[in-house]
Amino acid sequence: xxxxxxxxxxxxxxxxxxxxxxxxxxxxxxxxxxxxxxxxxxxxxxxxxxxxxxxxxxxxxxxxxxxxxxxxxxxxxxxxxxxxxxxxxxxxxxxxxxxxxxxxxxxxxxxxxxxxxxxxxxxxxxxxxxxxxxxxxxxxxxxxxxxxxxxxxxxxxxxxxxxxxxxxxxxxxxxxxxxxxxxxxxxxxxxxxxxxxxxxxxxxxxxxxxxxxxxxxxxxxxxxxxxxxxxxxxxxxxxxxxxxxxxxxxxxxxxxxxxxxxxxxxxxxxxxxxxxxxxxxxxxxxxxxxxxxxxxxxxxxxxxxxxxxxxxxxxx
Numbered sequence: 001x002x003x004x005x006x007x008x009x010x011x012x013x014x015x016x017x018x019x020x021x022x023x024x025x026x027x028x029x030x031x032x033x034x035x036x037x038x039x040x041x042x043x044x045x046x047x048x049x050x051x052x053x054x055x056x057x058x059x060x061x062x063x064x065x066x067x068x069x070x071x072x073x074x075x076x077x078x079x080x081x082x083x084x085x086x087x088x089x090x091x092x093x094x095x096x097x098x099x100x101x102x103x104x105x106x107x108x109x110x111x112x113x114x115x116x117x118x119x120x121x122x123x124x125x126x127x128x129x130x131x132x133x134x135x136x137x138x139x140x141x142x143x144x145x146x147x148x149x150x151x152x153x154x155x156x157x158x159x160x161x162x163x164x165x166x167x168x169x170x171x172x173x174x175x176x177x178x179x180x181x182x183x184x185x186x187x188x189x190x191x192x193x194x195x196x197x198x199x200x201x202x203x204x205x206x207x208x209x210x211x212x213x214x215x216x217x218x219x220x221x222x223x224x225x226x227x228x229x230x231x232x233x234x235x236x237x238x239x240x241x242x243x244x245x246x247x248x249x250x251x252x253x254x255x256x257x258x259x260x261x262x263x264x265x266x267x268x269x270x271x272x273x274x275x276x277x278x279x280x281x282x283x284x285x286x287x288x289x290x291x292x293x294x295x296x297x298x299x300x301x302x303x304x305x306x307x308x309x310x311x312x313x314x315x316x
Contacts, residue, residue: 001174002122003031003040004086005049006113008106009126009133009162013053020054024063025070027127028077030167035080039174042082043125046112049081054127086116094216095119098284103143104156107132114140118158119284121223123170128162136166137246144284154283157246173226186213187222195225197232200302201266207305220282221305224289232293232300240293242278251277256311263310264290266303276303 014020034040046052050061064074089096104115117124118140126133138160143153161167188208191200211218224247231244242249257264257277265275276290290304308314 001040002044002117002120003034003042004044004113004117004120004122004124005046006111006117006124006126006133006138006160007046007049007052008109008111008113009129010052010054011109012130013058014055014129017055017058020058020063021066021069023127023129024054024060025073026163027125028073030125030161030164031080032076033164033167034161037171039171043080044082044086044113044116046086086112087119092216098144101144102284103141105141105143106138111140114138114158114160115142117160118142118156121219123159123161123174126160126162133160133162135162136160136169142283154248154281156248156283159246173230195229197229197235197298198225198300198302199269201268201304203266204302204305210306217282217285217287220287221289224280224282225302228289228291228300228302232298235293235298240278240295245280247280247283249278249280252279252309252311256313259312260310260315266290268292268301268303274301274303276301279304279309281308 014023031040031043050064051059053059054063063069064078066074087096087099098119099115102115104111104118106114114124116122124138128134136159138158140156140158141153142156143151145151159170159173161170187194188205191198191205208218208221211221227245227247252264257275261275264277265273268274274292276292278293279288279290281288286307288304288306288308289302290309292301292303294301
């Protein structure tokens with residue numbers, strides 16, 4: 001998984017050198033655990049990372065040269081700081097274009113680190129400098145111009161770590177991700193095994209194979225399917241609750257379904273045609289996954305994986 005530093009966690013200096021040393025020590029220990037478990041291999045940081053203030057007149061570069069800080073901790077940390085930018089404009093041009101054309105706002109502040117973590121489907125990691133970072137999920141606003149030139153805003157959830165309890169919370173998810181990322185494994189060949197709570201229409205399976213193995217959107221799709229599997233695997237009672245997802249899940253409007261019923265109707269694995277209304281968005285971009293939550297079987301039928309379908313607001 002991609003590990004991205006949240007620069008906002010050091011927007012206010014800590015009160016003392018002792019606290020700065022302690023917090024940085026805990027920060028590095030968490031990173032060591034992530035690397036030791038094979039969940040990540042480097043830390044993406046902002047260009048001015050080494051010059052961020054930990055405490056008054058005490059920057060990260062000074063911490064790295066502090067004789068009171070364990071030498072091995074400093075050596076490990078320095079080796080693991082990525083030399084790459086947050087997002088490489090050349091090797092990650094698709095993501096970079098989304099990054100420079102979007103805004104990610106947290107409590108009124110632009111957050112590059114949290115935004116990059118979201119785009120990479122990774123995790124934001126913070127120095128536990130203030131209580132606001134004591135959370136395994138950070139809510140922020142994603143803002144961009146949509147295909148019609150109108151401002152689009154969505155509340156998003158970014159996986160986040162600043163303590164060992166947050167690390168333990170996310171560990172099952174990333175253990176599964178690690179298994180899915182085994183070299184040469186094409187997870188699309190094992191849909192029934194990996195996603196037993198999801199049923200894929202033939203159309204959706206064919207759409208999955210339209211994407212090249214290295215395309216970023218395929219990574220986004222995989223992440224969304226993992227979360228859908230988690231929800232439907234745990235769904236044992238009550239109605240479908242779209243609010244429990246970390247991403248936006250909404251139904252189409254009745255007007256859209258009346259005007260574009262055919263475009264939303266797909267052949268299901270049981271041989272029946274059904275109208276698909278519930279969908280999630282692969283933010284950023286126009287990618288959508290349309291599905292039906294089956295309240296009888298407690299499973300999810302995946303009908304469409306691709307660009308958004310026609311609506312009354314965007315009939316093109």
